[in-house]
Every structure is written in C-alpha cells, then in structure tokens.
Amino acid sequence: MKQLMQLVFGALTLGILCLAIGYWINHDVGQQKQEKLYVYNWGQYIDPEVIQQFEKKTGIKVVYETFDSNEAMEAKIRNFGTSYDVAFPSDYTIEKMRKAHLLKPLDKKQIPNAKHLDKHFMNQSFDPNNTYSMPYFFGTVGIIYDKTKYPDIKFDSWQDLKNPRVKNDVLFVDGAREIMGLSLSSLGYSLNDTNPKHLKEAETELKSFAPSVKGVVGDEIAMMLEQHEAGVAVLWSGSAAPIFTSDDRFDYVVPKEGSNLWFDNMVIPKTSQNVKGAHQFINFLLDPKVNKQNTEWVEYGTPNKTAKALLPKEMREDPRIYPTPEVQRRLEVYKDLGPDVLNDYNERFLNFKMGL
Missing domain, CATH: 3.40.190.10 (Periplasmic binding protein-like II)
Incomplete structure (x- = not known):
C-alpha cells in the first residue's frame, strides 16, 4: 500500500511538473508573440492604417491612447502612470520634461530615417541637437x-x-x-x-x-x-x-x-519598457512613404523634406500649411x-x- 501511494504521489508530482513546464514555455512564447508598444498621442493625429502597417511589419502590437492637452500628458508620465514607450509632446512641454529628467536620450543610430528631416526644423531651443526628440508635425x-x-x-x-x-x-x-x-x-x-x-x-x-x-x-x-x-x-x-x-x-x-x-515631437519617456520598439516606431514614422501617407491623413505640415516632395503640389505649396520665409x-x-x-x-x- 505504501509503495502504491509513493507511485501515485510520484506520478502526480511529475504531472504537475510537466504542466508547469508546459505553462511557462507557452507563456514565454505567448509573450514573445505579444510584444507591445504603448503609444500616447493627440487625438486624430495618426492614420490608423499606418499603425496597422507598423504592426504587420514588426509583429509588435501597438496599444494606442490619446490625450487632449500637454499638461494632461505630462502629468500622467510624471506620476508614473502607464509606462508609455512613445509620446508626442509640444515644444515647450519637451523643454519641461527634459529639465525634469522625464525623457530618455535617443539613439540616433536606430533612427536612420532622421536624415530625411529638414534641418530648419531641427536643433530647436526646446531640445538642442535633438537629444530627446524628433519632429513629427508643425x-x-x-x-x-x-x-x-x-x-x-x-x-x-x-x-x-x-x-x-x-x-x-x-x-x-x-x-x-x-x-x-x-x-x-x-x-x-x-x-x-x-x-x-x-x-x-x-x-x-x-x-x-x-x-x-x-x-x-x-x-x-x-x-x-x-x-x-x-x-x-x-x-x-x-x-x-x-x-x-x-x-x-x-x-x-x-x-x-x-x-x-509650434512643433509636436516624438519622444521616449523615461519609464519606457520597450525602448528598442520605440526607436523602431519613430524611425517607421519618418520613412518618407509612410510620412507622406500620414501627412495626407493628418493635414498638418511635415518637417520631413523627402516626404514633402512626394505630396501633391497643391498641398506642399500651400503657404497656409507651409508658411513663407x-x-x-x-x-x-x-x-x-x-x-x-x-x-x-x-x-x-x-x-x-x-x-x-
């Protein structure tokens, strides 16, 4: 009887162990398949198809939330709410967040599409040398x-x-x-x-x-x-x-x-849990073809000179969108x-x- 109980106990233990191993293997695979990127942006400020294209290209799931003021966005990040990976603050707010050490420095090597940006929209006073931000729209x-x-x-x-x-x-x-x-x-x-x-x-x-x-x-x-x-x-x-x-x-x-x-720029908050994915997202949005598509949907001025050249003539030459010198x-x-x-x-x- 004692031997039978030991056999039963051993079998149960082995079964539980196998289930546990199976769970963790599946959990890890699931986690890898469900890599996420938390994006915090203004409302109606990106073409939904652009997000879908990024997800398809990278396999990263974008969790997209919106805010209605710089102050609300800054407060949520400052108070360590959701760990957003990419946010879109305006000029003076970037300056505030930079001074408060709320932003991660960008790794320019991971953003090769920055070469398409017009130098006139770079190196602004709120972020010298674009250490923490890349221009999105103006x-x-x-x-x-x-x-x-x-x-x-x-x-x-x-x-x-x-x-x-x-x-x-x-x-x-x-x-x-x-x-x-x-x-x-x-x-x-x-x-x-x-x-x-x-x-x-x-x-x-x-x-x-x-x-x-x-x-x-x-x-x-x-x-x-x-x-x-x-x-x-x-x-x-x-x-x-x-x-x-x-x-x-x-x-x-x-x-x-x-x-x-005014400028709205892309930044990586200090609390980001997916810094690599954040760089991928920023670089993707600076791709000229993607930027052209997004600009036509949003209808703000793009600082991306290569993308601007791809826009319809009536849009890229409209002084109401692109002010004269x-x-x-x-x-x-x-x-x-x-x-x-x-x-x-x-x-x-x-x-x-x-x-x-």
Missing part, C-alpha cells in the same frame, strides 16, 4: 474665416477680430498660451513675455475682444464653422486645414503682428515659462472666459 496659430460672409475683411491683423461686423461670431480655441499670445502679439510683446505689467496689459487688451467672441471651445470648432454656427475662429493651422482645403468659402491667415510656430520671421516658438508664470497666464485666461 504648424501655426491663426485666423480662419468665411470669405463669403466677410468679403471685405482680410483678417490679416488681430485687430480685425474687433470689427463690429463680427460681433458674437468669433470662436477662440481653448488654450491659455494661444489666446494670451494673441493679445500679447497685438500689443507688440513676445509670446513668451513674463513681465507682470505686460501680462496685465494683455489681459485688459483681451477683454476688448470679448464682444466678438461667441465662445471658447475645443475640437468642436471645425463642426461649428462648417455648420455656419460661426464665421471666424482662432485656431491651429492643422485644425483649419481640413476646412479650408475642402471648402473654398474658408481661408486661413497668420496676422501681421505675429503668432506662434516672410511669415516665418513673424513667428515665435513657445518656451517653458515656469510654473508660476504659466499659472499667471492660465488665471488671466480663466478671468477672460468667466467674463464672457
């Missing part, structure tokens, strides 16, 4: 308007937004830097001004635009313009492009006083203002919104 902040509704107003000055004829017909994008910047530019100040006296002036100046403002809104601006709920809006060129390229009623202008030239001289890139000054901007902008 654009401006300007005015889009219905030409049929306002045929006699050029909107080539921020002051045109005060014209009594556009009363309660202007939409402002919901961004403190953008709208405070509008006011600062109209006064002849820098978009990165930190002088409290100038900021107070800008808040007062901003209030003078209030009679024209129908609302301060987000992604619904395009829909409201297309449905004739407003005839004018202040927003980013990329958000305006699908409207003015598909509807001849609309045009887009960067006011003569100056405005913002003359316009570029009037543009500024946002800088990191520090938390105190940024809070001041936000508070003044909030005061403006509450007063509408």
Whole structure:
C-alpha cells in the first residue's frame, strides 16, 4: 500500500511538473508573440492604417491612447502612470520634461530615417541637437474665416477680430498660451513675455475682444464653422486645414503682428519598457512613404523634406500649411515659462472666459 501511494504521489508530482513546464514555455512564447508598444498621442493625429502597417511589419502590437492637452500628458508620465514607450509632446512641454529628467536620450543610430528631416526644423531651443526628440508635425496659430460672409475683411491683423461686423461670431480655441499670445502679439510683446505689467496689459487688451467672441471651445470648432454656427475662429493651422482645403468659402491667415510656430515631437519617456520598439516606431514614422501617407491623413505640415516632395503640389505649396520665409520671421516658438508664470497666464485666461 505504501509503495502504491509513493507511485501515485510520484506520478502526480511529475504531472504537475510537466504542466508547469508546459505553462511557462507557452507563456514565454505567448509573450514573445505579444510584444507591445504603448503609444500616447493627440487625438486624430495618426492614420490608423499606418499603425496597422507598423504592426504587420514588426509583429509588435501597438496599444494606442490619446490625450487632449500637454499638461494632461505630462502629468500622467510624471506620476508614473502607464509606462508609455512613445509620446508626442509640444515644444515647450519637451523643454519641461527634459529639465525634469522625464525623457530618455535617443539613439540616433536606430533612427536612420532622421536624415530625411529638414534641418530648419531641427536643433530647436526646446531640445538642442535633438537629444530627446524628433519632429513629427508643425504648424501655426491663426485666423480662419468665411470669405463669403466677410468679403471685405482680410483678417490679416488681430485687430480685425474687433470689427463690429463680427460681433458674437468669433470662436477662440481653448488654450491659455494661444489666446494670451494673441493679445500679447497685438500689443507688440513676445509670446513668451513674463513681465507682470505686460501680462496685465494683455489681459485688459483681451477683454476688448470679448464682444466678438461667441465662445471658447475645443475640437468642436471645425463642426461649428462648417455648420455656419460661426464665421471666424482662432485656431491651429492643422485644425483649419481640413476646412479650408475642402471648402473654398474658408481661408486661413497668420496676422501681421505675429503668432506662434509650434512643433509636436516624438519622444521616449523615461519609464519606457520597450525602448528598442520605440526607436523602431519613430524611425517607421519618418520613412518618407509612410510620412507622406500620414501627412495626407493628418493635414498638418511635415518637417520631413523627402516626404514633402512626394505630396501633391497643391498641398506642399500651400503657404497656409507651409508658411513663407516672410511669415516665418513673424513667428515665435513657445518656451517653458515656469510654473508660476504659466499659472499667471492660465488665471488671466480663466478671468477672460468667466467674463464672457
């Protein structure tokens, strides 16, 4: 009986051991098949087919999430939320994240397609030598308007937004830097001004635009313009492009006083668990053919000179998407203002919104 029990026990032990070995073998194989890359990007900011192409080419599963503000994205990464492998912050946020040691340096050897990038969009002040980032898209902040509704107003000055004829017909994008910047530019100040006296002036100046403002809104601006709920809006060129390229009623202008030239770049957060895959993804998006496809879908300006040459002529030569050198001289890139000054901007902008 004792021998029988030992045989049964031995068989059970062997069976359990075999099951365990089988589990771990299958688990490891499964893990290899399910390599993942966590990507954190703005909404509607990549052609879904591009992601599918990357997955097919590499076998890496892309887990894609979106954010609606630089601040939300930075906070999630700073607080060690999901371990994202690639993120797409804007210029001044890259500067903040770089200073806070939230980014991994890029291995340029793993990004050979960087050779296709226009040198004019490289080595920006927010990331000297592109140590931590590669440019993805760029654009401006300007005015889009219905030409049929306002045929006699050029909107080539921020002051045109005060014209009594556009009363309660202007939409402002919901961004403190953008709208405070509008006011600062109209006064002849820098978009990165930190002088409290100038900021107070800008808040007062901003209030003078209030009679024209129908609302301060987000992604619904395009829909409201297309449905004739407003005839004018202040927003980013990329958000305006699908409207003015598909509807001849609309045009887009960067006011003569100056405005913002912004960049969204690709970075690898410090918490990345798939650094090799992250480099593969960045390099893939810089492939000229892939970049052309993605640019046509997103409709923002591409910093990829090789891809730009592949675009349809009407797109690559549109000065509303690719500003002329003359316009570029009037543009500024946002800088990191520090938390105190940024809070001041936000508070003044909030005061403006509450007063509408």
